[in-house]
Amino acid sequence: MxxxxxxxxxxxxxxxxxxxxxxxxxxxxxxxxxxxxxxxxxxxxxxxxxxxxxxxxxxxxxxxxxxxxxxxxxxxxxxxxxxNVAPTLSVKNRSKKLVNLNYTPVGKAVVSAASDGYVSASGSKTTLSMASLTSACGPPKAISSITQSAGPNGSQDFLNCGINGGGWEPAPVKMGMIKTVTLESEPAKSTFAPCQKFNSIFEKYGQKYNIPPIFLAAFAMQESSCDPSCKGDNGGAWGLMQITSDKCGGAPGGDCSNPDYNIAMGAKTFADGLSASGGNVLLALGAYNGWSKGLTHGQAVAAKQTGCCVCQQNLDYLQQFLNGWVLGVDPYQKNLGMVHNLDSCADQS
CATH class of the missing domain: 1.20.5 (Single alpha-helices involved in coiled-coils or other helix-helix interfaces)
Known part of the structure; x- marks a missing residue:
């Protein structure tokens, strides 16, 4: 139990x-x-x-x-x-040059007016050569590279022939002899960047007046830095091409700075000068800048003695235009020219 x-x-x-x-x-x-x-x-x-x-x-x-x-x-x-906003042109702006002795060789970028398809007034392509020319100062002495005193379109001594003596005697250089580049090629495309929006207008009036478009763009760069609002000559010159007031009668709305009208009048003025000079490009270019046949160095710089330094004629104009601008090169960056008579005006506007 x-x-x-x-x-x-x-x-x-x-x-x-x-x-x-x-x-x-x-x-x-x-x-x-x-x-x-x-x-x-x-x-x-x-x-x-x-x-x-x-x-x-x-x-x-x-x-x-x-x-x-x-x-x-x-x-x-x-x-x-x-x-792309270009400064208003003044001698002060344009006289501050960047000295650069490493000049750009022109090389293959340069083409003659004939090979570039430039057509003469008769409708045929030009086949002229500057090599056949001579002047009271000798042959053109054109070289392939661009220097202060020469380039593919001749030496400054040739372009300015007679200015340091009895008076300017421009050789009979025809448009078909001038070497140029197109606005779309380099270095012109970069050099003319401020003008790019006006290229179609340069093309239009270049074709109308039988002038290489880069000539018209070169006028605009030289005269106004491609600034349509630029006024020069104490308000007496207008716009891109710095046309004078007497040519403003037909301006739309009285606006002489209107780019289309301004370029058209600039092109017509140069074309008229080219015709009046018998096709002499040097004479027509000089006239656009106030030169005339027989101009001497003393006459060109005389205005400086009257207190108007900027009223002098630019004695480097042809060298800068023909061996600078129309080859796509900014002549002020390359310090082109041997006279530089406007350099002393740097502090004047």
Missing amino acids: LAQLARSSWLLFAISTVTIIMAHGSAVAEKMNVSNSNSLVHNYSVRNVQTDHSRLVKHSKKKKHHHQSHHHKATIKKAKVEA
Whole structure:
């Protein structure tokens, strides 16, 4: 009997123990599940924070890059706009030359008027050569490179023949003898950047008056730096081509600076001068700048003695025009010319 009672007590103890152990195990398991759950939530939250941070950083960088890129493009655009805004012409602006003795060889960029398709008034291509010319000062002495005193269109001594003696005697240089480049070729495209928006007008009136378009653009660069608002001669010369007030009668709305009208009148003025000179380009170019046959050095610089330094004739004009501008080269950057009689006017406007 006692043995049976002992066995029953042991059985009850065992059952209780197992129950307690199972209950404890459930509690532990539940705690572990909660812990694991919390750990997963924590890990997920951390990943989200990390992901959000990563996205935030990437977005911030992207936004910053976009801002910098936009600012960079805006800066470039602004620089381009500023580069295309030509300064108003004054002797002060044009006399601050950049001396550069590393002259640009003309090479293959230069083409004769004939090979460039320049058509004479008769409709046939010109086949003339400057090499056949001579003057009171000798042959043209044209060279392939551009220097201060010479270039593919002759030496300055040849172009200015007689100015330092009895008076200017220009050789009979015809348009078909002049070497030029096109406005679309380099270096002209860069040199004439301020004129680019007017190229179609230069082309139009170049064709109408049988003048190489780069001649018209060269007038505009030399006279006004291609600034249509430029006024010279104390308000008596207007626009891109600096045409005088007496030629403004037909200007649209009385606006003599209107680019189309201004270029048209400049082209007509030069074409008329070319016709009057019998096709002599040197004589017509000189006339456009106030020269005349028989001009002497003393006459050209006389205005300086009257207190109007800027009223002198530019004695480097032909060298700058024919061995600079029409070859696509800025003569002021290359310091072209041997006289520089306007340099002393640098502080006058």
